[in-house]
Amino acid sequence: MVARIREKHDGxxxxxxxxxxxxxxxxxxxxxxxxxRRRFIDQxxxxxxxxxxxxxxxxxxxxxxxxxxSRALLVSNGNVTALVRQLESDGYVSxxxxxxxxxxxxxxxxxxxxxxxxxxxxxxxxxxxxxFAGMSPNDLxxxxxxxxxxxxxxxxxxxxxx
Amino acid sequence: MVARIREKHDGxxxxxxxxxxxxxxxxxxxxxxxxxRRRFIDQxxxxxxxxxxxxxxxxxxxxxxxxxxSRALLVSNGNVTALVRQLESDGYVSxxxxxxxxxxxxxxxxxxxxxxxxxxxxxxxxxxxxxFAGMSPNDLxxxxxxxxxxxxxxxxxxxxxx
DNA sequence: ACCATTTGCTTTAGGCCTAAAGCAAATGGA
DNA sequence: TCCATTTGCTTTAGGCCTAAAGCAAATGGT
Numbered sequence: 364m365v366a367r368i369r370e371k372h373d374g375x376x377x378x379x380x381x382x383x384x385x386x387x388x389x390x391x392x393x394x395x396x397x398x399x400r401r402r403f404i405d406q407x408x409x410x411x412x413x414x415x416x417x418x419x420x421x422x423x424x425x426x427x428x429x430x431x432x433s434r435a436l437l438v439s440n441g442n443v444t445a446l447v448r449q450l451e452s453d454g455y456v457s458x459x460x461x462x463x464x465x466x467x468x469x470x471x472x473x474x475x476x477x478x479x480x481x482x483x484x485x486x487x488x489x490x491x492x493x494x495f496a497g498m499s500p501n502d503l504x505x506x507x508x509x510x511x512x513x514x515x516x517x518x519x520x521x522x523x524x525x
Numbered sequence: 526m527v528a529r530i531r532e533k534h535d536g537x538x539x540x541x542x543x544x545x546x547x548x549x550x551x552x553x554x555x556x557x558x559x560x561x562r563r564r565f566i567d568q569x570x571x572x573x574x575x576x577x578x579x580x581x582x583x584x585x586x587x588x589x590x591x592x593x594x595s596r597a598l599l600v601s602n603g604n605v606t607a608l609v610r611q612l613e614s615d616g617y618v619s620x621x622x623x624x625x626x627x628x629x630x631x632x633x634x635x636x637x638x639x640x641x642x643x644x645x646x647x648x649x650x651x652x653x654x655x656x657f658a659g660m661s662p663n664d665l666x667x668x669x670x671x672x673x674x675x676x677x678x679x680x681x682x683x684x685x686x687x
Numbered sequence: 688a689c690c691a692t693t694t695g696c697t698t699t700a701g702g703c704c705t706a707a708a709g710c711a712a713a714t715g716g717a
Numbered sequence: 718t719c720c721a722t723t724t725g726c727t728t729t730a731g732g733c734c735t736a737a738a739g740c741a742a743a744t745g746g747t
Contacts, residue, residue, distance in 0.1 A: 379650070380665045381657035385557065387672040392554035393599055394679055395547065400735095412703065429726060437555055439705050444727055446703090466712045466725045488541065493685075495543035497678025498671075503542045506671040509664055510549040516659025517556055523655075562705095574733065591696060601735050606697055608733090628695045628742045 395494060402490060407483060412438070414487065416446050417455065417472065417480040426471030428461070455479050557656060564652060569645060574600070576649065578608050579617065579634065579642040588633030590623070617641050 400411045419435045420427065427435070433443045447470055450456040455476035461467035472480065495503070562573045581597045582589065589597070595605045609632055612618040617638030623629035634642065657665070 379654075380662065380669065381653050381660075382650070384657070384665050384669050384672070385653055387669060387676065388550070389554055389558070390599075391672055391675050391679065392551055394676075396551070397599075398679075398683070404736095410702075430724090437552075437559075438703085440726065441706085441728070442704055464713070464725085468726075488544070491543050491547055492541075493682045494679050495546070495675070497681055498543075498674055500542070502671055502674055503546050505667065506675070507542070507546050507549060509660075509668040509671065510546070510553055512660055512664055513553050513657070513668070514549065514556075517553065517560075517656050519659055520655045521560070566706095572732075592694090600733085602696065603698070603736085604734055626695085626743070630696075 398494070399487070399490060402486070403483070406486065409483070412436075412442075412446055413450060414480075414483055416443070416450060417476060417483065420456065420470065420472045421477070421480050421484075424471070426469040428467050428469060432470065450476070560656070561649070561652060564648070565645070568648065571645070574598075574604075574608055575612060576642075576645055578605070578612060579638060579645065582618065582632065582634045583639070583642050583646075586633070588631040590629050590631060594632065612638070 396411065403409050403411055403414060415436050416432065419432055423431075429440065429443050429447065432447070433440045436443070447456060447458060447468075451458055455473060456470055457473050458468050458470045461469050498506070558573065565571050565573055565576060577598050578594065581594055585593075591602060591605050591609065594609070595602045598605065609618060609620060609630075613620055617635060618632055619635050620630045620632045623631050660668070
């Protein structure tokens with residue numbers, strides 16, 4: 364009913380453009396994430412969050428603290444604890460107390476973890492490449508730029524509420 | 526190490542563009558979702574998934590089946606059961622057996638549910654508008670189009686694996 | 688009419704996630 | 718030195734989500 368009235372007013376642009384963009388954005392993210400999640404389980408018996416932890420560690424061969432990890436992954440501190448424990452018991456990750464501050468844990472990939480991650484990353488890269496195969500380099504660059512604009516816009520909204 | 530080598534090869538385009546776009550896409554989605562989630566809890570003591578159910582029902586005044594809902598929301602069937610039960614016990618949603626097929630539940634908003642949703646939707650619209658305030662109409666249109674391209678690309682990848 | 692199959696939903700086990708409370712180590716002012 | 722505060726991490730309670738098993742109603746071939 365409401366939708367029908369709106370159509371008469373804005374024609375093809377029925378519905379608010381910002382919400383339409385948001386719904387499409389979330390739909391793309393969800394679909395990609397679900398697909399990656401399923402393939403990680405089916406083909407490697409692991410999960411996307413575990414992969415994310417390994418990927419974050421691979422970028423920091425020196426090791427990082429739990430807090431660093433939770434900031435990098437945008438997940439809560441308690442959550443990181445559980446993920447690292449799992450990876451540790453699988454032998455993919457090592458965890459030692461920082462020499463200067465015994466509260467801090469320095470987490471790093473083990474040799475075995477690096478090998479494991481290399482396998483996962485190869486498949487992951489291939490899956491992404493396939494999912495983005497329909498986008499030209501120009502499309503990718505343009506999308507990258509617009510997402511930067513959006514990210515800035517979102518950030519600005521956060522600031523102004525202070 | 527690997528990253529440093531790659532930089533020498535592709536310069537500013539270091540790293541694969543598809544992955545960079547993906548990371549930025551996921552980052553935007555995550556940030557928006559987290560913020561909406563938090564505001565729904567803080568200001569209305571409800572959750573984003575519950576809002577999503579109400580929104581889906583609002584679009585179908587005649588009511589829909591559980592399976593319709595789970596398809597529309599891209600979540601599993603069992604999950605919808607729990608969400609609808611909650612909303613039902615809050616009096617926002619009614620559920621009756623379909624006259625022609627007693628397995629099927631027809632779920633619809635109650636009067637109270639419509640009122641409640643109207644409040645939520647007003648706030649939701651405002652939040653979205655603020656988060657997208659930094660994007661021009663041209664930006665929105667361009668982003669909308671590129672996301673359509675991406676969605677199609679993702680869909681095509683799914684087909685070819687058959 | 689019978690019954691195997693399919694379809695719609697619910698239940699269960701288990702993983703991810705958060706907020707908030709709790710614990711231990713570090714810090715810094717009195 | 719003492720101790721209140723801060724900081725880093727873990728634990729707990731609880732919500733979302735899925736896959737898979739289970740149950741009941743509908744369907745269709747015989």
